[in-house]
Amino acid sequence: MSSLAAPVFPTDLTSPLAHARVGLDSCVHCGFCLQACPTYLALADENDSPRGRLVLMRAALEGRVALDDPDVSTHLSRCLGCRGCESACPSGVPYGHLLEVARETLAAMRPLPILARFILWIFARPSALRVALWFARLARDTGIAAELARLPGSLGFPFAMLASTARNATPAWTPRAAATRATVATLDGCVMEGLFAEVNRATERVLAANGYALRAAPGQQCCGALHVHAGDAETARRLARTNIAAFEASGAEFVASNSAGCGAMMKEYGQLLANDPAWRERARAFGARVRDASELLAAAGPREGAPIRRRITYDAPCHLEHAQKLSAPPLKVLAAIPELELVPLEDREQCCGSAGIFNLIEPGVSQRVLAAKMDCIAATGAPIVATGNPGCLMQIGAGLVRDGRGAVARHPIELLDESYAAAER
Ligand code: SF4
Ligand code: SF4
Known part of the structure; x- marks a missing residue:
């Protein structure tokens, strides 16, 4: 580490990472999580394992290393945030939350990479996102994305991602089940509505076919997951407040998402807004109403x-x-x-x-x-x-x-x- 002699955290008891100290302390270094960690398996470096990253967070908290030391931030940046380690951990270490607060703390010390800031900026602004997704669909539907997907390595990969979202026209059918089960408002989602609109319409039809009555929730925005995972928790909180208000106004009993990442984020709005007295209770109540669409379908049979x-x-x-x-x-x-x-x-x-x-x-x-x-x-x-x-x-x-x-x-x-x-x- 290049800055072991430069303590930055021991006195900063107000940082988001310092607030999460109890979670950090629950790690007993047993290593059960190592084989569940894709970056450890791919890179074979303890610093790229959950246990190693928790050690780095603790060292930063105790002032033995700077959190923005390039060696530390590199290993934190390489974490997928997949939370496979949480499922493997016998001590209940809340790794996902710790990663988020570590990245939030780090982002306050050092700006995010410019590409990350640009993407997050777009996702937080509906009009900019609409334009970006319009161009993305144009590239996909004209076949340009499929052509550019042939470019080597990481140059062509984003175009291959885009090309993979192409779908044939959805067969028309109308659900006929009586809407007797519960009322549901669905999250459109940024990428889901922009590139997988047919899947959103399919979700609405399938929910209706299983007895759910759909309610509109105008004014909803991006769920904020991309922002909170990157360390931009403030933008995520702003988006969360907008979504809570929009879905409350829908009057629906449940909020459904067909996107695992968005659903997980919305279920955790209570934690995201835990320090906001004006929104804490609303966020907790909102999170309790969120379901993955598959949960609602499974409850109905389907x-x-x-x-x-x-x-x-x-x-x-x-x-x-x-x-x-x-x-x-x-x-x-x-x-x-x-x-x-x-x-x-x-x-x-x-x-x-x-x-x-x-x-x-x-x-x-x-x-x-x-x-x-x-x-x-x-x-x-x-x-x-x-x-x-x-x-x-x-x-x-x-x-x-x-x-x-x-x-x-x-x-x-x-x-x-x-x-x-x-x-x-
Ligand atoms: S995170 Fe959990 S599984 Fe991994 S070393 Fe710590 S206590 Fe063990
Ligand atoms: S979140 Fe995923 S990539 Fe990150 S430490 Fe845990 S298992 Fe590894």
């Missing part, structure tokens, strides 16, 4: 559709599996499709390397993590990979675009919608 004779495999999004602790609901969604053959995916609970904007700002580590995932997917021989998060759909989708086997990534609800559409014909 209703069975028409057979689809295809082989698929399922990859668990980290923010469903580890952050929301939801393993069964997406599988219940897939089980409602008769004759769908589900091939087990080895290490399905390991991160694919997407992690919000991680794949754009840490492409080297992201690609190494993705390579392991692609090997497991190839071993299944399945032509469809189901996964319920836009980042995972694009990351795995890009890997599939580039490996040329013709396989595709699809949202589980997209497949159930197809099954319901077939039942209507």
Whole structure:
């Protein structure tokens, strides 16, 4: 470390990291988390493991090293925030929260990389985001993205991500179930509505077909997950307040998200706004009403559709599996499709390397993590990979675009919608 002699934290008891000291202290250094950590497995460096990163956070808190020391910040930046370590930890270390407050503290000391700031700036401004996504769709729908996806390495990868979001026209069908179960307002989501609008419409149809009455929630914005994961918690709090107000006004009993990352973020609004007396209770009550769309469908059955004779495999999004602790609901969604053959995916609970904007700002580590995932997917021989998060759909989708086997990534609800559409014909 280059600045061991420059204590910066021992007296700063107001930093977000200092407030999380109890969580840091709960680590007993047992190392059970190491084999659950994709960056440790890819880089074989203890500093790139959960235990190593917690040691670095503690050293910074105690003033033995500067948090913005390039060696420390590099290892914190290389963390995917996948929270696989939380699931493996017997001591209940709240690693995801610790990472967020460490990054928030670090961001106050040193600006984020310019690419990260630019992306986050766009996502926090609906009009700028609309323009950016319009150009993204133009590049996708004209085939430009598919052409540029052939560029080597990290140059072509973002275009492969974009190309993977292309869909054929959705078959038209109208849900006929009586809306008797509960009222639901859905989060549109930035990337979901901008690049996966068909999946959003499919989610609305499938929820309605299972007895949910949909309510509109105008005025909603980005959930703030990208911001809080990068350390820009202030912007995330602003977005959270906007969303809480918008969904409260909808009057819906539940707030549903078909994006694992957004759902996990909204469930944790109470924690995000814990120090805001005016919003703390509203945020906690709001978080308790948030559900992944697959949770609502699983609670309803879901209703069975028409057979689809295809082989698929399922990859668990980290923010469903580890952050929301939801393993069964997406599988219940897939089980409602008769004759769908589900091939087990080895290490399905390991991160694919997407992690919000991680794949754009840490492409080297992201690609190494993705390579392991692609090997497991190839071993299944399945032509469809189901996964319920836009980042995972694009990351795995890009890997599939580039490996040329013709396989595709699809949202589980997209497949159930197809099954319901077939039942209507
Ligand atoms: S984070 Fe948990 S599993 Fe990892 S070393 Fe600490 S106590 Fe052990
Ligand atoms: S969040 Fe994921 S990448 Fe980061 S330390 Fe935990 S397991 Fe490793």
